[in-house]
Amino acid sequence: MKLLLTVVLSLLLAACASSNGDGLIVGPSSANEVIRVMGEPHDQWTDPDGTRRLVYPDGPMGAHTYMVIIGKDGKVRSVENALSSQTLAEIKTGMSKDEVLRVLGPPEPTWSVYFKARDELVWEWRICDEWNQSARFDVLFDGAKGIVRSTMTLRENCGANVCWCSK
DSSP: OHHHHHHHHHHHHHHHOOSSOTTOOTTTOBHHHHHHHHOSOSEEEEOTTSOEEEEEEOTTTOOOEEEEEEOTTSBEEEEEETTSHHHHTTOOTTOBHHHHHHHHOOOOGGGOEEEGGGTEEEEEEEEEOTTSBEEEEEEEEETTTOBEEEEEEEEOOOTTSOOBOOO
């Protein structure tokens, strides 16, 4: 009975976790509050200036990756969707794979493909485009050098229906 109760309570607490940071306040909220509200991050990095980036993707079918920036003081500086059109525009030719990861978070692993004939690695994310329609954002890397060659966005095909994003 104790085991069943523990499992049920764990599932309820996990269900209460907010994937988008609702309830966090920029400034007073701490890194510990982020983890309490959003759970353990998928990835995290410490930047040279001492700030930390906590990454919360909601994929593979979700179209958001939330990046929480924690200052050196341990307080939340920002909570933003890393897959917004403004952030996607930051991906430029010549960037490294690590630089792309720090901007967008991890791609969907099962959607990453290497094309031998072109020596090209493609990473893909599901996004909501400017018209709130489901799309895929691809970053195409030079396979040998590991740097960005180009990017492209393609709308998802839903047949005769429009693929609207859900929030």
